[in-house]
Amino acid sequence: MAMTWRCLRDPLAISRLVRLRALAFQRELARGLMVDVGAGTHPFADLFEGQVDRIIAVEWPGGSPKTGVGLWGDAQALPLQTGAADTVLCVEVLEYLPDPRRALQEFARILRRGGRLILTAPQIRGASNEPNDYWRFGHPGLRLLAAEAGLDEIVITPCGGICAAYGQRLSSWLYHSLIEGLGLPRWLVRIVCGFILAVSWLADQAGIGREETLHWLLTARRP
The missing domain is CATH 3.40.50.150 (Vaccinia Virus protein VP39)
Incomplete structure (x- = not known):
């Protein structure tokens, strides 16, 4: 996957x-x-x-x-x-x-x-x-x-x-906070959240933090 x-x-x-x-x-x-x-x-x-x-x-x-x-x-x-x-x-x-x-x-x-x-x-x-x-x-x-x-x-x-868990939580929180709270463009927020998700996913695949x-x-x- x-x-x-x-x-x-x-x-x-x-x-x-x-x-x-x-x-x-x-x-x-x-x-x-x-x-x-x-x-x-x-x-x-x-x-x-x-x-x-x-x-x-x-x-x-x-x-x-x-x-x-x-x-x-x-x-x-x-x-x-x-x-x-x-x-x-x-x-x-x-x-x-x-x-x-x-x-x-x-x-x-x-x-x-x-x-x-x-x-x-x-x-x-x-x-x-x-x-x-x-x-x-x-x-x-x-x-x-x-x-x-x-x-x-x-x-x-x-x-x-743990990297997947907290990377996911941070991404989800930022996504809703930056769009709904601050009104930032959706495309910009997706870039920020996408970076967090990518780093978190790579760390999780490396077996960091179980x-x-x-x-x-x-x-x-x-x-």
């Missing part, structure tokens, strides 16, 4: 890239019927194309699943039968749920025996204006949630180190 100039125009480029790269490494865990919980516009359909047989996109009412069979529903009470899925994908959804513990239990419920959960959740992210942005997660907390749901073979991997992470990637199996 390369950092290009087009990527650098996006103030959240590092966050998206490290998450996509981590998911790509776990692609071969997916199989059969995949349920994408909180799918939105279903941005990961291409990544798993050819790996799974079918994707069902589940979205909270008001969202807009773009591909696959769309279901409206709550991640904490999924409208699917027990053991219906071979794979559950959940990308950056837990933080918006009042009861993430219940959501993990639901993911485990709808998985067939031997089925896999592939999930990402943020550790470091700036304050959101969304009223339902409730949580940030640490490694022990995610492991506890998965274990309490009855899952095993739990593997948790950091997505991006003490903190932007996101966690969790994979687990229903026994």
Whole structure:
């Protein structure tokens, strides 16, 4: 997953890239019927194309699943039968749920025996204006949630180190502050933020600073 100039125009480029790269490494865990919980516009359909047989996109009412069979529903009470899925994908959804513990239990419920959960959740992210942005997660907390749901073979991997995390935060903060606060031209702000993102990305690729992470990637199996 390369950092290009087009990527650098996006103030959240590092966050998206490290998450996509981590998911790509776990692609071969997916199989059969995949349920994408909180799918939105279903941005990961291409990544798993050819790996799974079918994707069902589940979205909270008001969202807009773009591909696959769309279901409206709550991640904490999924409208699917027990053991219906071979794979559950959940990308950056837990933080918006009042009861993430219940959501993990639901993911485990709808998985067939031997089925896999592939999930990402943020550790470091700036304050959101969304009223339902409730949580940030640490490694022990995610492991506890998965274990309490009855899952095993739990593997948790950091997505991006400290350079990626704080480079991303600085870029995002400057982007909104300089455009909305000071009214600077968007093209100028993109150059400044793009430079920050490029340096942060290179430092992250060099392995500098692994003490903190932007996101966690969790994979687990229903026994």
